[in-house]
Amino acid sequence: MTSETLELARLQFALTAGAHFLFVALTLGLATIVACIQLRATIRPSPVHSRMVRFWGQLYVINYAMGILTGLVMELQFGLSWSGLTHFAGNVFGGALAMETLVAFFIESTFLGLWIFGWGRMNRWLHLAVIGVVTLTAYASAYWILVANGFMQNPVGAEIHGDSLVLTDVSAVLTNESSIAAFWHILGGALVTAGVLVAGVSAYHLRRRTPHTELFGRSLRIGVYTALPALFISVTSGGIQLSRLEDIQPMKAATFSDDSVRVGALEVEMAEQLGAGDYSPPGLARVAALVMLVVFALLFMLLMLNGLLAASRWMIVRARAWHWLLMAMIPLPYIAMISGWVFREVGRQPWVVYEMLTVSDAVSDVSDTAMRMSLLTFSVLFGVLIIVTLWLMARHARSDPDSVALGSTAEHSVPEDGGDADRPDRSGAVLTFVGR
Amino acid sequence: MMETAAVIMLAFYAIGYFVLGGADIGAGMLLPFLARGAGERRLVVAAIVPFFLTNEVWLIATAGVLIGLFPTLDGVLLGGLFPLVLSLLVGWVVRDAGVWFRGRVDGAGRGGRAWRTTCDAAVTVGSWVVAGSWAWILSGWLSGAADGVMTEPAVAAAITAVMVLFALHGLAFCGLRLDGDLCRRCARWFGGVGERRTFVLTSAVMAGLVTVAGMAALPLSGAAADQGTLEMLVPGIAVVTPVLLAGQVWAWRLFGHRIRDPRPGSREERTLSL
Numbered sequence: 001m002t003s004e005t006l007e008l009a010r011l012q013f014a015l016t017a018g019a020h021f022l023f024v025a026l027t028l029g030l031a032t033i034v035a036c037i038q039l040r041a042t043i044r045p046s047p048v049h050s051r052m053v054r055f056w057g058q059l060y061v062i063n064y065a066m067g068i069l070t071g072l073v074m075e076l077q078f079g080l081s082w083s084g085l086t087h088f089a090g091n092v093f094g095g096a097l098a099m100e101t102l103v104a105f106f107i108e109s110t111f112l113g114l115w116i117f118g119w120g121r122m123n124r125w126l127h128l129a130v131i132g133v134v135t136l137t138a139y140a141s142a143y144w145i146l147v148a149n150g151f152m153q154n155p156v157g158a159e160i161h162g163d164s165l166v167l168t169d170v171s172a173v174l175t176n177e178s179s180i181a182a183f184w185h186i187l188g189g190a191l192v193t194a195g196v197l198v199a200g201v202s203a204y205h206l207r208r209r210t211p212h213t214e215l216f217g218r219s220l221r222i223g224v225y226t227a228l229p230a231l232f233i234s235v236t237s238g239g240i241q242l243s244r245l246e247d248i249q250p251m252k253a254a255t256f257s258d259d260s261v262r263v264g265a266l267e268v269e270m271a272e273q274l275g276a277g278d279y280s281p282p283g284l285a286r287v288a289a290l291v292m293l294v295v296f297a298l299l300f301m302l303l304m305l306n307g308l309l310a311a312s313r314w315m316i317v318r319a320r321a322w323h324w325l326l327m328a329m330i331p332l333p334y335i336a337m338i339s340g341w342v343f344r345e346v347g348r349q350p351w352v353v354y355e356m357l358t359v360s361d362a363v364s365d366v367s368d369t370a371m372r373m374s375l376l377t378f379s380v381l382f383g384v385l386i387i388v389t390l391w392l393m394a395r396h397a398r399s400d401p402d403s404v405a406l407g408s409t410a411e412h413s414v415p416e417d418g419g420d421a422d423r424p425d426r427s428g429a430v431l432t433f434v435g436r
Numbered sequence: 437m438m439e440t441a442a443v444i445m446l447a448f449y450a451i452g453y454f455v456l457g458g459a460d461i462g463a464g465m466l467l468p469f470l471a472r473g474a475g476e477r478r479l480v481v482a483a484i485v486p487f488f489l490t491n492e493v494w495l496i497a498t499a500g501v502l503i504g505l506f507p508t509l510d511g512v513l514l515g516g517l518f519p520l521v522l523s524l525l526v527g528w529v530v531r532d533a534g535v536w537f538r539g540r541v542d543g544a545g546r547g548g549r550a551w552r553t554t555c556d557a558a559v560t561v562g563s564w565v566v567a568g569s570w571a572w573i574l575s576g577w578l579s580g581a582a583d584g585v586m587t588e589p590a591v592a593a594a595i596t597a598v599m600v601l602f603a604l605h606g607l608a609f610c611g612l613r614l615d616g617d618l619c620r621r622c623a624r625w626f627g628g629v630g631e632r633r634t635f636v637l638t639s640a641v642m643a644g645l646v647t648v649a650g651m652a653a654l655p656l657s658g659a660a661a662d663q664g665t666l667e668m669l670v671p672g673i674a675v676v677t678p679v680l681l682a683g684q685v686w687a688w689r690l691f692g693h694r695i696r697d698p699r700p701g702s703r704e705e706r707t708l709s710l
Contacts, residue, residue, distance in 0.1 A: 062540060065532065065533065065536040065537070068532070069528075069529045069532055069533070072496055072499075072525070072528070073525050073529065075496065075499055075500070075503075076499060076514060076521060076525060078503060078510070078511075079499075079502075079503065079510040079511050079513065079514030079515065079521075080514045080515065080518060080521060080522075082511075083510075083511025083512070083514070083515050084511075086503060086507045086508065086510050086511045087507065087508050087511055089507075090503065090507020090508060090510070090511075090661060091507060091661050091662045091664070091665040092665070093507075094503040094504040094505075094507040094510070094661065094665075095504050095661070095665050095668060095669050097500055097503050097504060098500040098501055098503060098504025098505065098669060098673070099500075099504070099669075099672065100500065101493075101496050101497050101499065101500025101501075102497055102500055102501070102673060102676050102677075102680065103672075103676055105493065105496060105497075105500075106493045106496070106497050106680050106683075107679070107680060107683060109489045109490065109492075109493045110489075110490045110493065110680070110683040110684060110687060111683060112489065113486060113487075113489045113490050113687055113691075114683070114686065114687055114690065117485075117486045117690070117691055118690055121690060122690070161662075164662075166662045166664060166665075167662065167664045167665045167668065168664065170668055364511065364515045365515065366515065366518055370518050370519065373519075373522070374518070374522050377522065377526060378525075378526075381526060381529060381530070382529075385529070385533055388533070388537065392537065392540050392541075395540075395541075396540070405539060405542065425696075426693050426696075427482065427693070427695045427696050427697075430482045430485050430486050430691065430695065431478070431482050431695070431697075432539065433482075433485055433539050434478055434481050434482045434485055434538055434539050435478070435538050435539030435540070435541070435542050435548075435552055436474075436478065436539075436542060436544060436548065436552065
């Protein structure tokens with residue numbers, strides 16, 4: 001193990017986690033929007049609403065795969081590359097991950113399968129409940145991951161016994177302020193991401209004057225009026241986190257305000273307390289924080305403008321310059337999300353568990369070659385898959401809502417040859433998913 | 437007491453994965469051999485599709501239980517088996533991408549056909565890589581080494597045997613899930629024992645293999661998490677497991693029927709060949 005192995009392991013984890021974060025942000029937000037539209041479509045069934053559920057649901061399903069695939073590689077990377085972390089903090093950190101996989105992810109995936117393939121095979125209220133469970137377990141998943149991450153930022157409820165941590169106060173771990181505020185912050189960010197995407201894709205169709213004016217007009221409104229209040233949730237919880245930073249991670253706060261005197265003072269203080277070492281985070285943390293603030297300001301102004309314009313039906317259908325703006329906004333929440341994440345994670349360097357374990361003590365004893373091979377393999381593999389996923393998503397976003405495969409079997413669940421009218425075609429949803 | 441419960445929970449999820457996930461991995465391995473032509477490949481993939489997600493979550497759950505209840509062991513195991521875990525993950529990702537993306541390009545032309553052929557190839561190659569990685573890991577465990585990659589020539593025989601088991605288990609699963617000609621082609625290998633009984637048999641062998649391999653190699657005693665952590669997690673997992681099982685049972689009841697090709701041509705063929 002050399003210092004290069006450490007850098008490679010960090011880069012690999014950063015790339016995997018970053019990709020995971022961006023895809024699950026949309027998963028989390030879009031699941032909520034789809035579930036809400038399906039709620040409306042279930043209470044008062046109408047063709048336009050059921051088409052909306054299927055169109056946005058299909059986009060959600062395409063996006064979902066990358067979240068799982070990067071997520072499982074990430075989960076196993078804790079053991080592969082960071083055995084020092086599982087050894088030191090496993091008693092606390094491992095518990096949160098275990099709960100995430102069982103309480104959240106396992107149920108989410110099982111119910112997602114039931115939702116996709118159960119279309120037309122169950123009562124519509126039951127089908128609504130299934131997407132409700134998928135959405136709630138996605139939130140639960142975010143919560144448990146942030147319990148693990150919040151503990152690493154602000155280790156509470158545990159004590160060092162020998163060479164590892166022991167859990168002493170479960171409720172302190174579960175209500176860690178670093179977890180709770182971050183949960184609301186990310187929830188808001190995810191809804192902004194999904195809302196802006198839904199509005200932008202709708203604007204594309206309205207601008208092209210495709211025949212589905214009602215479907216995309218309604219969707220545009222849903223997107224705009226989801227993103228605006230969600231941004232306030234995100235800002236409020238972000239502000240709370242920032243105001244508490246001085247107490248929880250003073251070094252990150254000093255880096256953020258670019259106060260070199262304070263950084264120097266903290267360096268000396270930490271060296272006295274924890275032994276000699278370099279305790280100031282890389283400059284990237286501050287750059288990311290500034291990018292986040294600029295993009296946030298831009299989003300704030302644009303979303304306020306959108307909120308005003310979307311009140312007018314005429315504007316929704318006719319304002320083609322605004323449609324262009326809405327489409328151009330799609331990447332903004334992603335940039336804000338990833339730079340906020342970089343600030344949070346780079347800003348706590350060199351610590352993996354704050355003031356307890358450094359990243360260089362956490363890395364596994366793996367050879368340089370092995371780490372390089374694994375970095376190269378996953379970069380190429382995920383690079384290709386991300387391009388394919390984005391291409392498929394763009395392709396679906398531009399397609400005609402009448403051609404959506406998801407849920408199409410529910411409308412004619414009897415085989416085309418009419419052979420067994422009394423026995424509906426139970427393989428329909430599965431065969432449609434598989435393709436021709 | 438708590439430690440015993442922790443071992444049982446780990447074993448439960450691991451066996452669940454190898455029995456359920458192993459079945460669709462085996463089916464993926466056999467995809468090009470079982471199916472004659474693109475039409476039948478579609479049916480074999482359809483046999484996997486409603487279950488691959490609900491099956492593979494068992495492994496994610498196993499990894500979660502491992503890191504939660506045996507945090508130190510997680511690092512020791514995965515670190516020592518680095519290259520094999522790496523190839524396992526690559527195979528898994530490739531396979532899932534194939535299953536997930538196959539139907540997302542639905543053109544009837546050459547482009548659409550090439551897309552689906554590529555996805556079928558990804559499912560097949562990915563399944564072989566996953567089965568091969570597991571076979572190598574399990575063979576190492578059977579010879580008593582938990583955290584190293586075995587390279588003795590004798591291991592090759594064990595690897596082959598475990599891969600054959602994966603394939604047979606997949607074949608039994610296909611017999612249960614498919615209809616008509618495809619089903620008969622699977623059943624032929626087991627000499628008319630009956631599809632359900634065959635699947636129970638291959639499942640039992642799979643479960644036995646995992647249990648023996650795990651017991652032979654894994655240093656589970658003394659590796660469990662701290663008592664305080666176990667006292668929180670073990671009851672938590674015990675409470676949530678029945679809920680997880682209920683979801684799985686529901687999925688099997690809803691999607692456990694045989695995949696039938698609804699196109700008129702194939703229906704007639706089936707009636708004739710009966």
